[in-house]
Amino acid sequence: MSCDERLLDRVPLFAGLPAPVRAALAQVATERVSGAGELILLGGEPCEAAYFVIEGAVRIFRDSLSGRQQVLTTAVRGTPFNLVPALRTGGANHASAEAVVASRLLQISSHDLRRLIRLYPDLGLTLLDDLAGKLDHLTDLVETISLRSVRGRLARFLLDNAEKDQVPRRVWTQDEIAARLGTVRDVIGRGLRALVDAGLIQLDRERIIVVDREGLVAESNL
Amino acid sequence: MRSALALPRIDLVLCTRCGVCVSLCPGHAVEMADEGPHFARPLDCTYCAECEATCPAGAIRCEYAIVWAEDPPSPGGDRCTTS
Ligand code: SF4
Ligand code: SF4
Numbered sequence: 001m002s003c004d005e006r007l008l009d010r011v012p013l014f015a016g017l018p019a020p021v022r023a024a025l026a027q028v029a030t031e032r033v034s035g036a037g038e039l040i041l042l043g044g045e046p047c048e049a050a051y052f053v054i055e056g057a058v059r060i061f062r063d064s065l066s067g068r069q070q071v072l073t074t075a076v077r078g079t080p081f082n083l084v085p086a087l088r089t090g091g092a093n094h095a096s097a098e099a100v101v102a103s104r105l106l107q108i109s110s111h112d113l114r115r116l117i118r119l120y121p122d123l124g125l126t127l128l129d130d131l132a133g134k135l136d137h138l139t140d141l142v143e144t145i146s147l148r149s150v151r152g153r154l155a156r157f158l159l160d161n162a163e164k165d166q167v168p169r170r171v172w173t174q175d176e177i178a179a180r181l182g183t184v185r186d187v188i189g190r191g192l193r194a195l196v197d198a199g200l201i202q203l204d205r206e207r208i209i210v211v212d213r214e215g216l217v218a219e220s221n222l
Numbered sequence: 223m224r225s226a227l228a229l230p231r232i233d234l235v236l237c238t239r240c241g242v243c244v245s246l247c248p249g250h251a252v253e254m255a256d257e258g259p260h261f262a263r264p265l266d267c268t269y270c271a272e273c274e275a276t277c278p279a280g281a282i283r284c285e286y287a288i289v290w291a292e293d294p295p296s297p298g299g300d301r302c303t304t305s
Contacts, residue, residue: 056240057240057242057278071275101278162289163288163289164289169287169289171287172285173283173285174286203286205227205269206228206269206284206286206287207288207289208286208287210289210290211291213290
């Protein structure tokens with residue numbers, strides 16, 4: 001078990017670590033190649049390792065009770081996945097992971113990761129810093145979500161951002177709207193369709209057309 | 223005049239030519255060429271944004287302007303599909 005230390009350069013989390021820590025990580029990390037569509041881990045199973053994407057992309061998802069796949073995120077080059085459960089004793093995988101395309105990963109067992117954290121405080125602090133950033137983001141998200149329903153927030157957002165005769169126009173992707181509203185693109189897609197069904201907006205390929213301003217105002221106050 | 227058919231924008235600088243958009247496009251509108259993915263069958267693109275959601279490089283954008291219903295069509299003519 002070990003990998004070429006240069007592979008660690010592709011993971012920003014590890015980039016600034018002192019040489020001895022990187023050497024120790026390279027000793028315990030294994031390179032893993034997953035083909036497109038390959039299931040890398042299953043949500044709910046005991047967590048054995050944390051992963052870092054070196055090349056390719058990995059879809060992180062959960063299966064909802066209705067059997068629908070809910071994509072939480074896509075881990076791309078340089079990003080970790082399954083890191084949080086790997087830091088816990090007896091943790092379980094939070095979600096399943098599947099390679100979107102042929103991907104190269106670094107795999108570090110939960111046992112080794114926790115052993116190295118005990119040995120190298122720099123590694124622990126780096127991971128803590130990353131986790132603290134994620135916690136900050138989640139705290140903000142919960143605050144926003146608890147204040148208003150997504151549909152209401154989406155209605156408010158459309159009212160606030162609808163433009164008239166503006167050149168060049170500001171354009172938005174569903175991801176960008178989701179980021180503004182503290183949610184994910186799937187939810188925005190469903191929210192837009194719900195507003196279309198309610199007759200409040202129309203979707204005209206590259207335009208979101210506000211057809212019922214009062215209706216949207218009412219929606220935004222729900 | 224507004225373009226008859228807006229298409230997702232593909233940033234060929236970000237694109238890694240992985241082919242995910244080609245394989246996953248439900249309408250089979252995209253094909254891979256030497257210079258990267260392109261809209262071989264633009265009329266088959268339904269603007270479903272599946273390609274944007276799955277592109278690992280974040281190279282595809284399905285963009286929306288938000289406008290009032292009474293707003294006249296946007297000036298600017300054709301939208302480019304690749305950049
Ligand atoms: S999915 Fe994205 S990176 Fe892959 S070929 Fe299509 S545009 Fe390029
Ligand atoms: S928007 Fe949908 S139909 Fe159009 S190219 Fe992307 S995946 Fe294909």
